Amino acid sequence: MRAIRSFFDAQAVTEVTTPQMGAYPASDPQLCNFRVDNPLAVSDKAAHFYLQTSPESAMKQLLARGSGSIYQLCQAFRVDPPGALHAMEFTLLEWYRLGFDFDEIISDTLSLVATLLGDRKVEVISYFDIFLRELSLDPLLAGKNELRDAAKRRVDVDMDDVDEQIWLDLLFSHCIAPQLGQGCYTVIxxxxxxxxxxxxxxxxxxxxxxxxxxxxxxxxxxxxxGYKELIDWREQQRRFEQDNKTRQARGIAPVEIDKGLLASMREHGLPACAGVALGVDRLLMLAQ
Structure with missing residues (x-):
């Protein structure tokens, strides 16, 4: 933790702390939120809160109000079956750099990791090219049936009527990810x-x-x-709404969209920035 703080402090990136509970859940269909009920609530508005899956919303609201580049070490919470790489509570490092473009935030991340784990060869490859290299499959052109057949040839899975993104995620997580970063740092x-x-x-x-x-x-x-962050609030709202459509199509309950983040983006404007979320527990595991 000291080395992480030293890395950012040396570059005048401000450490912040934001609430671990918020009024809005994450809308990402792949995330399941912990809800905290408020026994003292006197209105529906304050009846429950959500433990953060990440501090992204709160940190972006700080960015919109002029915080400058910031970072945070905090706990995050996700309803997830526990395993060697998954815990319901974990330590997350999240940071945002004002004015950084996509290539700069990738370099920034590699620099931090090299500071913590040492220098290694770096491999950078696109999502499309890694599918072609590992599976001889074009993820842009492959339809649902082709993706399903490719997955069932390689993974013992009992499902059929799911969308293309689920098949792509399954192929990536089971057939591609385990091969990445062997003796090097691999960026997809x-x-x-x-x-x-x-x-x-x-x-x-x-x-x-x-x-x-x-x-x-x-x-x-x-x-x-990591991302080159979206700063258009209208597009952000559209994506929140699309997340809920995807949730409903997958039989998952829709969630209330994050009106707090949208209001900050609309009223103050999110500055051009890039950000990263890094799993500290996983990094420490690899440092052993």
Whole structure:
């Protein structure tokens, strides 16, 4: 923790602390939120809160109000089956750099990890190219049936009627991720636009529309996830609404969208920035 703080303090990035409970849950269909009921509530508005899956919303509201570049070490909470790489409560490092572009935030992340774990060879490859290399599959062109067949040939799974993104996630997590970062730091960049989450969209070198999003892998483990951050509040609202449509299509209850974040983005404007969430527990595990 001291080394992490020293890294950011040396570059005048301000440490912040934000509440671990918020009024709005994460809308990401892949995340399940812990709800905390308030026994003293006198109105529906304060009847319950949610433990943060990440401090992203609260930190972006600080950015919108002029905080400058910031970082935070905190606990995060996700309803997730416990395992070697998953815990319901874990330590998260999240930071935002004002004015950084996509390549700069990737370099920033690699610099931090090298400071903590030492220098290693770096491999940077796009999401599309890693699918072609490992599975001979184009994730842009493959339809649901092709993705389903590819997954069932490789993974023992009992499901059929799910959307393309679930098949892509399954193939990536089971067939690609374990091979990444073996003896090096592997960065997967330029994700499909459907997986943009809160990232800006961009055009890659091949002319494809992609999400300015990356993931860092070490020894088959995802360590960090970063974006060139979306700053258009209207597009952010549209994505929240799309998350709820996806939730409903998957049989998951929709959630109330984060009106607090949208209000900050609309009223104050989120400055151009890039951000990263890094799993500290996983990093410490690899440092042993």
């Amino acid at each position: 960049r330029d994700f499909p636009p459907q997986q943009a989450a809160m990232a800006e969209l961009a055009i890659d070198a091949k002319g494809n529309q992609v999400a300015a999003r990356f993931e860092l892998f070490i020894e088959g483990v995802e360590i960090a996830n």
